Amino acid sequence: MVKEQQVHKHGFVRLIDIMGDDNSIADAARVSYGEGTRSVSDNRNLVRYLVRHKHTSPLEMVEVKFHLKLPIFVMRQLARHRTASLNEYSGRYSIMTNDCYVPELDYIQPQSQTNNQGRGDGLSDSWKVKYQQTIREFKDKCLTAYDFLLGNESVAHGGLTRELARTVLPVSNYTECYWKMDLHNFFHFCRLRMDDHAQQEIQDYAKVMYEMVKPEVPIAAEAFEDYSLNSVSLSRMEKNVLEYVFNHFPLQQHSSGYCDSILSYMDRISKAEDVDFGMSKREWTELKEKLK
Numbered sequence: 001m002v003k004e005q006q007v008h009k010h011g012f013v014r015l016i017d018i019m020g021d022d023n024s025i026a027d028a029a030r031v032s033y034g035e036g037t038r039s040v041s042d043n044r045n046l047v048r049y050l051v052r053h054k055h056t057s058p059l060e061m062v063e064v065k066f067h068l069k070l071p072i073f074v075m076r077q078l079a080r081h082r083t084a085s086l087n088e089y090s091g092r093y094s095i096m097t098n099d100c101y102v103p104e105l106d107y108i109q110p111q112s113q114t115n116n117q118g119r120g121d122g123l124s125d126s127w128k129v130k131y132q133q134t135i136r137e138f139k140d141k142c143l144t145a146y147d148f149l150l151g152n153e154s155v156a157h158g159g160l161t162r163e164l165a166r167t168v169l170p171v172s173n174y175t176e177c178y179w180k181m182d183l184h185n186f187f188h189f190c191r192l193r194m195d196d197h198a199q200q201e202i203q204d205y206a207k208v209m210y211e212m213v214k215p216e217v218p219i220a221a222e223a224f225e226d227y228s229l230n231s232v233s234l235s236r237m238e239k240n241v242l243e244y245v246f247n248h249f250p251l252q253q254h255s256s257g258y259c260d261s262i263l264s265y266m267d268r269i270s271k272a273e274d275v276d277f278g279m280s281k282r283e284w285t286e287l288k289e290k291l292k
Contacts, residue, residue: 003212007204010099010174011069015212020062020183022047022219028058044219051223059184059220064213066179070205071101073171077193077202083185088177092163095150099174100139107200108132118197135172142170183217187224194229232290237279241287244269244277263288 003015026043029050050058070078079086089096108128109119145168151159159165181189186209192198193206214221234242249265269275270284279287 005208005212007070007208008101008201010097010101011071011205012067013205013208013212014067015064015209016067016178017065018063018213018216019065020217022217024061025050025058025183025217025220028061029055047219048223048226051220052227056184059187060182062183062217062220063180064183064186064216066209067176068179068205069174069176071172071201072169072175073101074199074201074205075175075177076171077199078177078179078205081181081185081189083181084189085180086177089175091166091169091175095162096146096166096169097174098143100143100170101172101174101201102132102136102139103201105129105132115197119200139170139172142168142173183213183220186213187220187228190224191229234290235283237277237283238287238290241266241269241277241279244275263291266291 004012006012022043026046029046050056068075068078075088078084105125105128108123108131109121110123112118112120146165149160149165149168150162151157190206190210193202194210195203198206210221245262245265249262266284266288270279
């Protein structure tokens with residue numbers, strides 16, 4: 001059942017195996033055995049109930065296993081999800097590939113002025129070309145240094161040990177791994193790494209991985225999209241703001257556009273001195289984004 005798709009120029013995602021399906025989740029929730037004890041519609045309602053109310057342990061009965069080829073800097077983000085089982089290509093035992101990630105021009109942007117870990121926009125094409133060329137030239141120098149250190153048969157002693165030679169390689173160098181995770185934590189991974197705030201390169205991998213898994217657990221995936229991926233949650237303070245707005249919002253403002261009027265009204269109360277919701281400036285901005 002192996003599925004494979006290329007990601008960027010040198011990378012790939014392979015879905016090697018998946019253990020379980022929607023029925024496995026429903027059966028685990030009922031602690032029952034055998035098939036045919038319930039209808040498909042019953043299973044759908046049950047799985048959606050589990051996801052909606054965050055009863056997640058039955059989803060952990062399903063596991064997905066991938067073979068991935070990806071840049072080291074993307075691999076480091078993948079490794080942050082510590083609930084995964086992971087086995088990575090060894091640069092001590094084997095010689096690393098010459099494949100390195102060079103971003104396409106569309107991906108090359110300046111540092112964001114509002115987000116310390118994100119990209120901005122508006123970079124001219126000429127600067128994009130210059131930056132891309134610099135990345136490519138530095139990558140080539142690193143690979144040349146790596147080959148020199150390895151030495152192989154060009155020097156009598158056979159070259160520097162691989163575990164030290166690899167220290168000159170850039171984080172754009174590609175590595176490979178096997179990566180296995182249960183469905184509950186995989187959905188959590190997808191929500192974080194498919195989000196617009198995630199780095200674009202990890203988004204590209206996460207989206208391919210999710211689309212491979214989705215047809216194997218269509219009911220659970222649908223519930224995940226409805227109740228998590230595309231949902232909005234509110235804090236206690238945000239809930240208090242909305243209650244205040246709906247209780248005090250002047251009806252005559254509706255004619256100028258309901259949503260725009262509410263956002264305008266929220267701007268006013270966020271600056272009011274006679275009411276305090278205990279929210280920071282950033283929290284107010286995030287609430288407005290949710291409403292938009």
